[in-house]
Amino acid sequence: xxxxxxxxxxxxxxxxxxxxxxxxxxxxxxxxxxxxxxxxxxxxxxxxxxxxxxxxxxxxxxxxxxxxxxxxxxxxxxxxxxxxxxxxxxxxxxxxxxxxxxxxxxxxxxxxxxxxxxxxxxxxxxxxxxxxxxxxxxxxxxxxxxxxxxxxxxxxxxxxxxxxxxxxxxxxxxxxxxxxxxxxxxxxxxxxxxxxxxxxxxxxxxxxxxxxxxxxxxxxxxxxxxxxxxxxxxxxxxxxxxxxxxxxxxxxxxxxxxxxxxxxxxxxxxxxxxxxxxxxxxxxxxxxxxxxxxxxxxxxxxxxxxxxxxxxxxxxxxxxxxxxxxxxxxxxxxxxxxxxxxxxxxxxxxxxxxxxxxxxxxxxxxxxxxxxxxxxxxxxxxxxxxxxxxxxxxxxxxxxxxxxxxxxxxxxxxxxxxxxxxxxxxxxxxxxxxxxxxxxxxxxxxxxxxxxxxxx
Numbered sequence: 456x457x458x459x460x461x462x463x464x465x466x467x468x469x470x471x472x473x474x475x476x477x478x479x480x481x482x483x484x485x486x487x488x489x490x491x492x493x494x495x496x497x498x499x500x501x502x503x504x505x506x507x508x509x510x511x512x513x514x515x516x517x518x519x520x521x522x523x524x525x526x527x528x529x530x531x532x533x534x535x536x537x538x539x540x541x542x543x544x545x546x547x548x549x550x551x552x553x554x555x556x557x558x559x560x561x562x563x564x565x566x567x568x569x570x571x572x573x574x575x576x577x578x579x580x581x582x583x584x585x586x587x588x589x590x591x592x593x594x595x596x597x598x599x600x601x602x603x604x605x606x607x608x609x610x611x612x613x614x615x616x617x618x619x620x621x622x623x624x625x626x627x628x629x630x631x632x633x634x635x636x637x638x639x640x641x642x643x644x645x646x647x648x649x650x651x652x653x654x655x656x657x658x659x660x661x662x663x664x665x666x667x668x669x670x671x672x673x674x675x676x677x678x679x680x681x682x683x684x685x686x687x688x689x690x691x692x693x694x695x696x697x698x699x700x701x702x703x704x705x706x707x708x709x710x711x712x713x714x715x716x717x718x719x720x721x722x723x724x725x726x727x728x729x730x731x732x733x734x735x736x737x738x739x740x741x742x743x744x745x746x747x748x749x750x751x752x753x754x755x756x757x758x759x760x761x762x763x764x765x766x767x768x769x770x771x772x773x774x775x776x777x778x779x780x781x782x783x784x785x786x787x788x789x790x791x792x793x794x795x796x797x798x799x800x801x802x803x804x805x806x807x808x809x810x811x812x813x814x815x816x817x818x819x820x821x822x823x824x825x826x827x828x829x830x831x832x833x834x835x836x837x838x839x840x841x842x843x844x845x846x847x848x849x850x851x852x853x854x855x856x857x858x859x860x861x862x863x864x865x866x867x868x869x870x871x872x873x874x875x876x877x878x879x880x881x882x883x884x885x886x887x888x889x890x891x892x893x894x895x896x897x898x899x900x901x902x903x904x905x906x907x908x909x910x911x
Contacts, residue, residue, distance in 0.1 A: 508800070514572065517572070518549050536809050546568060554623060557582075572793055572810070574789060581613050584621065600622065611788070629787065629858065632776045633752055644668040676738065677738050679879070679883075688714065691779045692779065703900045705900060712893050739756055786867055794863050878902075881896065
């Protein structure tokens, strides 16, 4: 399984712009010069050999839109690091994380002023790794992966300038995924809340029973296929993209045809509201009205229901998300990278590892204002994630996700809005009986491939 690729025209521009700036690493010439991404750097930052040097001096640390809500936590982490390493100073910068975030970070990288330690997403990690702007942790910190779950660490690799997959980032926090459902409506449909579906087609079979029992009074879920693509397919083990990410392959799998036929069957049977096939209606609002059996899969959504629809919350059950043929869940975590252009790389690396260690990840996860899950094995085993008092859906969801995070990978596939719209439009035609499932998928794949070519 591959990590999700850069998405959209902006991401493409990022790659092209970075490449034009000069990419890769150079161990330096006889006179000791070394470069990273076209920037002159300390020779110890690149090439072979573990990073050495004293942990002292000043570094900059950049997060993305976190200071307003979590200033106390991060200032505490910084203070603790500085106390543990006398002579160090960490300057915290918080980027607003708006639509031009990547462009600003790229400009910093090209100007050789990338922050020493930076919070980045998958897309930015791909671009910066490809162009040599992040430390190669496999060479510079060979033990860096020890605190993290094996699956998350192994899947958090990105291609360098030579196309070699390397660890250039430390996994940080992520969300989670669970089944949520209205237990009262499930029982009305003759289904047992204690025996939820474990596969996508099993879920669809239950949805068919709901349609027959509800007679339009309530529904299984909304019809818009964009709410389920490509997550359902990936969980089913369908190869959505080719290994090199240059073409789509979902139409070549007979299971995807079955999926579309199921969606058509359920839509026409009344398992979904007829007017929701192309609407952007929020599933949480419909679920909160007691009109949907299945709610959203993000555990944070349970907090929303608890606060806004406490009656429905009390009827809400949770269960493990169907692992299906994939056998585990996927997620796109936030990462922490260390700039290979840092003038104080030993201190930057030490702070990045301190920030992402088990103790600090757990401390942040316990903040009542956030619903996140750590990437470290020790944190996920803490009683905070394992304890469920009474019949509390949110606590149960937290325990389920923490268990799944032990085997979850970072291989989540994300589609650009254009790709998703092109694919969903064809599936909608099939659901309405205007095309066969195979014809719709073939056309969807063709149109999505054209979008890749336009942005390649």
